[in-house]
Amino acid sequence: ETGVTQTPRHLVMGMTNKKSLKCEQHLGHNAMYWYKQSAKKPLELMFVYNFKEQTENNSVPSRFSPECPNSSHLFLHLHTLQPEDSALYLCASRVTGAGSTEAFFGQGTRLTVV
């Protein structure tokens, strides 16, 4: 257990559905991340939040909408996804700045778009 919890672990959704992925950490980390992991491709950084403020949007399509209500919680809202969006979505968190740490990852949400 890394202290970063993602729910759900598995999600199957149709292309017209709306769903949300949740990530939670109570490690006191200030930065939170969404990564997409597809087969045989580098881990793709999607979004970064630092103290609840979005600091990176890596040209992610608008059908992915992140939300960070506080430093402990991060959401990824999904709507009108495509089959090629099927992947493992990983959340991570870390401390940045003085006393920085490595990134701690959740177990991921395996998303299948049908």
Added chain:
Amino acid sequence: GEDVEQSLFLSVREGDSSVINCTYTDSSSTYLYWYKQEPGAGLQLLTYIFSNMDMKQDQRLTVLLNKKDKHLSLRIADTQTGDSAIYFCAESKDSSASKIIFGSGTRLSIRP
């Protein structure tokens, strides 16, 4: 730009040493990491090295950094079946930087 590259597969015999290689493009990278991902799990940090170091050893793991060539390697001594996993190389610029850039991962398989 920022890019981290690794070979996709490595197969070694049980008991031998495994060497996983990584190259990166950003010469200002300060922190270089090795993560391990077991099936069905997220990534877990194995070890990391600062760019002002050439080598770091931690039990069976040895990390070598050639900053001039922007080349990082992870050596696992006496490889065991439990070492089967995907190994990711990653880099970030400094402690305040938000971005951590990952490679595609190297799948290590162990043969008897």
